[in-house]
Amino acid sequence: MNQRKITIAIDGFSACGKSTLAKDLAKRLNYVFIDSGAMYRAAALYCLNHQLIQNGVLEKEAINAQLKQMAIHFEVIDQELHIFLNGSDVSDAIRQPEVAGIVSIVAAYKPIREKLVEAQQKMGEKGGIVMDGRDIGSVVFPNAELKLFVTADPEIRVQRRLAEMKAKGILMNRDEVRENLAERDHLDSTREESPLIQVADALVLDNSHLSKEEQLEWVLQKVALLVAN
Ligand code: DC
Numbered sequence: 001m002n003q004r005k006i007t008i009a010i011d012g013f014s015a016c017g018k019s020t021l022a023k024d025l026a027k028r029l030n031y032v033f034i035d036s037g038a039m040y041r042a043a044a045l046y047c048l049n050h051q052l053i054q055n056g057v058l059e060k061e062a063i064n065a066q067l068k069q070m071a072i073h074f075e076v077i078d079q080e081l082h083i084f085l086n087g088s089d090v091s092d093a094i095r096q097p098e099v100a101g102i103v104s105i106v107a108a109y110k111p112i113r114e115k116l117v118e119a120q121q122k123m124g125e126k127g128g129i130v131m132d133g134r135d136i137g138s139v140v141f142p143n144a145e146l147k148l149f150v151t152a153d154p155e156i157r158v159q160r161r162l163a164e165m166k167a168k169g170i171l172m173n174r175d176e177v178r179e180n181l182a183e184r185d186h187l188d189s190t191r192e193e194s195p196l197i198q199v200a201d202a203l204v205l206d207n208s209h210l211s212k213e214e215q216l217e218w219v220l221q222k223v224a225l226l227v228a229n
Pocket of ligand 1: 134
């Protein structure tokens with residue numbers, strides 16, 4: 001039987017394991033997975049490459065003039081989601097500390113958000129999508145059938161981000177990671193444009209003490225109930 005394909009919106013602070021959950025869910029459900037944070041990171045990389053940010057300040061006029069030329073798209077290669085910026089695979093480059101250091105500033109700029117949100121909504125037009133980010137349940141897919149707000153203990157998040165960076169060969173100092181996460185959380189949740197909020201109809205998932213498998217099963221049960229109705 002062909003099951004109804006729903007839209008799943010996952011929001012939460014940095015390094016809460018949102019993308020891992022979204023990726024696992026999409027694989028089990030045979031849905032499309034989109035990491036919207038990767039798009040903001042690619043936009044930040046574009047700004048770095050084109051000197052559109054100087055000392056943490058955006059060159060807004062130049063960004064407005066160039067925005068049409070910034071092309072971001074995804075491709076699945078060997079079952080992994082890769083992100084491309086103007087034709088180049090930047091999946092690794094967007095994880096560098098230089099990008100993490102400025103991405104929240106870039107993501108707070110309205111014209112950039114408008115461009116990326118439009119692309120995200122297009123990707124989700126047909127349902128059958130799991131997207132993670134900060135404004136997915138509030139702005140991108142306000143009608144999503146399932147909205148999750150993922151949280152985890154701050155120190156556990158620092159630990160997870162350190163391990164993730166180490167696996168990519170990027171060695172970072174614990175205090176640096178803690179500071180970067182705290183700063184990004186603050187900027188992401190206090191900005192004027194689409195701040196990170198927990199919408200009223202989101203289910204809260206605190207995964208501090210859950211394994212990858214446990215959190216996946218928890219969500220799959222919610223999905224099963226939704227698609228059965
Ligand atoms: O999920 P992430 O850490 O890769 O996200 C990178 C940055 O992009 C983060 O500082 C918040 C921002 N972001 C956003 O503003 N809206 C989204 N939908 C996703 C990410």
